[in-house]
Amino acid sequence: MARVISQSLPIVTALVRQSKDWIGARQRAQIIARALGFSPQDETRIATAVSEIARNAFDYAGGGKVEFIADAREPQALLVRISDQGPGIVDLDLILSGRYRSPNGLGIGITGSRTLMDEFAIDTRIGEGTVVELRKLLPRNAPPVTPDVVASLTDALSRRPIDPLEEAQHYNQEILRTLDELGRVNRELQAANEAKDVFLAAVSHELRTPMTAILGWLQMLEGATVGKDLHAEGMKAIASAAKVQARLIDDVLEAARAHTGKLELELASVDLQDVIDSIWSTVQPAVADRSVNLERQTNGTPLLIRGDATRLQQIIGNLVSNAIKFTPANGTISIGASVDDEHVTVSVSDTGEGITEELLPHVFERFRQGANSRRHGGLGLGLAIVSHLVKLHGGTIAVASEGAGRGACFTIRFPLSR
Amino acid sequence: MTTAPRALVVDDDVAIRVLVTRILVRRRFVVETASDGAEAIQKLATGAYAVILLDLMMPRLDGVGVMKFLAEYHPDQLARVIVMTAFGAYASSHLPAIPFRLIEKPFDIHALVREVEKCI
Numbered sequence A: 001m002a003r004v005i006s007q008s009l010p011i012v013t014a015l016v017r018q019s020k021d022w023i024g025a026r027q028r029a030q031i032i033a034r035a036l037g038f039s040p041q042d043e044t045r046i047a048t049a050v051s052e053i054a055r056n057a058f059d060y061a062g063g064g065k066v067e068f069i070a071d072a073r074e075p076q077a078l079l080v081r082i083s084d085q086g087p088g089i090v091d092l093d094l095i096l097s098g099r100y101r102s103p104n105g106l107g108i109g110i111t112g113s114r115t116l117m118d119e120f121a122i123d124t125r126i127g128e129g130t131v132v133e134l135r136k137l138l139p140r141n142a143p144p145v146t147p148d149v150v151a152s153l154t155d156a157l158s159r160r161p162i163d164p165l166e167e168a169q170h171y172n173q174e175i176l177r178t179l180d181e182l183g184r185v186n187r188e189l190q191a192a193n194e195a196k197d198v199f200l201a202a203v204s205h206e207l208r209t210p211m212t213a214i215l216g217w218l219q220m221l222e223g224a225t226v227g228k229d230l231h232a233e234g235m236k237a238i239a240s241a242a243k244v245q246a247r248l249i250d251d252v253l254e255a256a257r258a259h260t261g262k263l264e265l266e267l268a269s270v271d272l273q274d275v276i277d278s279i280w281s282t283v284q285p286a287v288a289d290r291s292v293n294l295e296r297q298t299n300g301t302p303l304l305i306r307g308d309a310t311r312l313q314q315i316i317g318n319l320v321s322n323a324i325k326f327t328p329a330n331g332t333i334s335i336g337a338s339v340d341d342e343h344v345t346v347s348v349s350d351t352g353e354g355i356t357e358e359l360l361p362h363v364f365e366r367f368r369q370g371a372n373s374r375r376h377g378g379l380g381l382g383l384a385i386v387s388h389l390v391k392l393h394g395g396t397i398a399v400a401s402e403g404a405g406r407g408a409c410f411t412i413r414f415p416l417s418r
Numbered sequence B: 001m002t003t004a005p006r007a008l009v010v011d012d013d014v015a016i017r018v019l020v021t022r023i024l025v026r027r028r029f030v031v032e033t034a035s036d037g038a039e040a041i042q043k044l045a046t047g048a049y050a051v052i053l054l055d056l057m058m059p060r061l062d063g064v065g066v067m068k069f070l071a072e073y074h075p076d077q078l079a080r081v082i083v084m085t086a087f088g089a090y091a092s093s094h095l096p097a098i099p100f101r102l103i104e105k106p107f108d109i110h111a112l113v114r115e116v117e118k119c120i
Helices: A018-034 A040-061 A094-095 A107-116 A147-159 A164-222 A228-259 A272-290 A311-325 A371-375 A381-394 B016-027 B037-046 B063-073 B076-082 B088-094 B108-120
Strands: A008-016 A066-071 A077-084 A119-125 A127-137 A268-271 A293-297 A304-307 A333-338 A343-350 A398-399 A408-414 B006-010 B032-036 B051-055 B081-085 B099-106
Touching: A008 A018, A008 A040, A018 A040, A018 A066, A018 A077, A018 A147, A018 A164, A040 A066, A040 A077, A040 A107, A040 B081, A066 A398, A066 B037, A094 A107, A094 A119, A107 A127, A107 B037, A119 A381, A164 B016, A164 B108, A228 A311, A228 B016, A228 B037, A268 A272, A268 A311, A268 B063, A272 A333, A272 A343, A272 B032, A293 B037, A304 A311, A311 A333, A311 A343, A311 A381, A311 B108, A343 B051, A381 A398, A398 B016, A408 B032, B006 B016, B006 B037, B016 B032, B016 B051, B032 B037, B037 B063, B051 B063, B051 B108, B063 B088, B076 B081, B081 B108
Parallel strands: A293 A333, B006 B032, B006 B051, B051 B081, B081 B099
Antiparallel strands: A008 A066, A066 A077, A077 A127, A119 A127, A268 A304, A333 A343, A343 A408, A398 A408
């Protein structure tokens, strides 16, 4: 007969009788969380939730106990049960609804702890006591929790003295680290927010430009004395401005789809030489218009990858159009391609305006644009879309530039299809 | 016989250049165009214009650069400038010391003509 393994494996029980005990409970929570494979952030979340509820037990019920239990069922979890035999919590419903206005801080720990854990259950009986169960799922890559693992953890905890001073110092350091982290996240959010404002201004500007042409020409054509030639010219201008607007809107929608993970590929075997051929002929008018030289450094070797031909054309086409846009007359743009045992590599380099050191790490982020490229128009979405599409193909994209005025080189690599 | 007044239209967007040119030609202007600030400065260095229609956001040298050039070398021409922009706030914040006429894109072509008439 197979041995039945109990799925709830008690790790340790800690009594909370003095104020230093809830600090001890916090320390144990941290040690257990680390031993079970939780991330440092989750360690802090668990330790904070446990210490808040244990402190409540001490402050409002005069004490209680904290049981740490490993739940070995799938998905594996850490369960912490904190119980007391105090007066119970009269305003529990109000507290849990978030509408409770605490006169003395009571209840704040409960709602805070609830947000830190995956599951939170509370049972309170007036005059009898309160039981709180906190559950946090182990990370998916955590090692399996076996009775042996739990036994050695129990053993380690029993041999480790609880030192409230050590824990308090540790706690302080944690708070400082958290403050640092919050400061960094805040700065990032601010930067993202500013980039978004610039983006909104750019959208407004870019949409207004073709709109000016459309509305202006419509107003001209309304006049009674418009000749046939002017009428034709106006209609052509309106059509072309409307196309520009449609493309801008497509870009915005595409970026939104990329951001929400709704871009999908139609995969087939694709030879990137064919893609480059097609781009080569498409961009000739722009090349002639801007008087730049376009070079191709590829031998005829097939560059076979698994991908979506339309999207691949979009990726390389965008890099080439960018190069043309930022390269002054008589500059040179070069498309290179090579293949090795594992990868197909395509590079697009130019002798154009280059990318400043400050912008370089951010070129593939949405809404990021250099001051110069803002003057060239566009929304700063192209490279973010390109980078997303490259990743969807399992590829990588990199950029190099020696700085403003010194050109740029974009390199994309895709896994070779065999 | 009076000679036709000259106008300079500066915008990197060809559709706007053509539109404004047509509007002014119908009002008997002789129109020259420039597709960025650098080209505009070359023209402004050698010729005087009755009216200068100036976009702000342009590659190479933007409209702010053109205004600064005029303030330095041809301050008399500043009163002839009409800034055309989809960025009214940008214009106000970048050109605090220079008075200028402003028309926001998209504009009513009659309003544009009225601004032009104020210049001549």
